[in-house]
Amino acid sequence: MRSPSGSDKALPLSHDLPAKSPSVLLRAILLGEVLLFIGAALAYLWWYLPSEEATRGGSAMFCILLGAWPIALNLIHGDGLREAGLRADNLASSARQAGLVVLVAGLGVLGVGVVAKGLHWFGWGQLAAKAGKYAVWGLMQQYLLQSFALRRLRQARLPAAWACASAAGLFAFLHAPNWMLVGLTAAMGMVWCALFLRRANLLPLGLAHALLAMLIYYAWPDSWHAGLTIGPMYLQQAAGGLGP
Numbered sequence: 001m002r003s004p005s006g007s008d009k010a011l012p013l014s015h016d017l018p019a020k021s022p023s024v025l026l027r028a029i030l031l032g033e034v035l036l037f038i039g040a041a042l043a044y045l046w047w048y049l050p051s052e053e054a055t056r057g058g059s060a061m062f063c064i065l066l067g068a069w070p071i072a073l074n075l076i077h078g079d080g081l082r083e084a085g086l087r088a089d090n091l092a093s094s095a096r097q098a099g100l101v102v103l104v105a106g107l108g109v110l111g112v113g114v115v116a117k118g119l120h121w122f123g124w125g126q127l128a129a130k131a132g133k134y135a136v137w138g139l140m141q142q143y144l145l146q147s148f149a150l151r152r153l154r155q156a157r158l159p160a161a162w163a164c165a166s167a168a169g170l171f172a173f174l175h176a177p178n179w180m181l182v183g184l185t186a187a188m189g190m191v192w193c194a195l196f197l198r199r200a201n202l203l204p205l206g207l208a209h210a211l212l213a214m215l216i217y218y219a220w221p222d223s224w225h226a227g228l229t230i231g232p233m234y235l236q237q238a239a240g241g242l243g244p
Contacts, residue, residue, distance in 0.1 A: 021157055030156040033073055034149050038170050041066060045174070045231035067140070070148035077155070084147040085202035094201035098208040101191060106215055113219030120218060127214075134213050139206030145171050145189060146196040146205065164193035178234045180225055188212070 022030070044062050048054055074084060081087060113119050145167055153163035168189025175181040192205050217228055226237040 017155060017157075022155065027156040030152045034152050034167075034170065037066070037069060037144075037148070038174065040069070041174055050232045070144055074147060074151070079147070079151065083151065083200070084143065085196060085200040085205075087201060090199045090201050091203065094195070094199040095204040097195055097199060098204035101195065102208045102211055105188070105212055109212065109215050110219050116221055116224075118219055118221035118224070120222070130214055130217065131210070134210035135207065138209035138213065139202060141171075142192065142202050142205045142209055145192060146200070146202060150193050150196060160197055164190050164197070167193055175230045178226060178228075178230050181228065181230060184216070 044066065048062060049059065149167040149170060150163055153166055154160070158166065168186050171189045172182045172186035175185050188209075192209070196202075196205060213228065216225060226234050229237045
């Protein structure tokens, strides 16, 4: 959104919320939508994937359903592209604030990697593959974190700080038992949510997410992050040894 002077104006996400406060029942529904999604994601990670019945087709169907669920709920609640953060009017200002975070956090990650002697390289082919993967995955995760979870919590009228902390905490919980990732995603989730409340745009956040994830992967020792795996995959990776 732009101010009358034509400059970008930072506004909290509350300006997109209805003036009338939701009923207790509606608040419970909004909160329940987020918790049910988290439960379904955990069921996929911890129940379906490790089971003998798991197939590629079944996993693909499960992922499609998990992806379609938040989108469908957003449409039901009347959230359009603007509310989801898929917009161009504040792209430049959002990119500036996300870029500053990437610069500061990236230097910190790189510095830790140098001290820990964790810098490693697996070739340009893997870098290109991971860049494409994380570009898509980063945007998807930011959509789930911001456009779905944070949006529902704000619609339920949780204060901004509580909504950010709750969304980031749930987001981090999905990364268990990779406790390094849990801590990182909790901290960065709070930062991403705060940035989204100031200038709601997913594109810079998705790119920033991807860049920092790749930097952690290549700069820190494998033994710290187990290939950025989570759930049973993390347990298998940690138990079976780490490789490229």
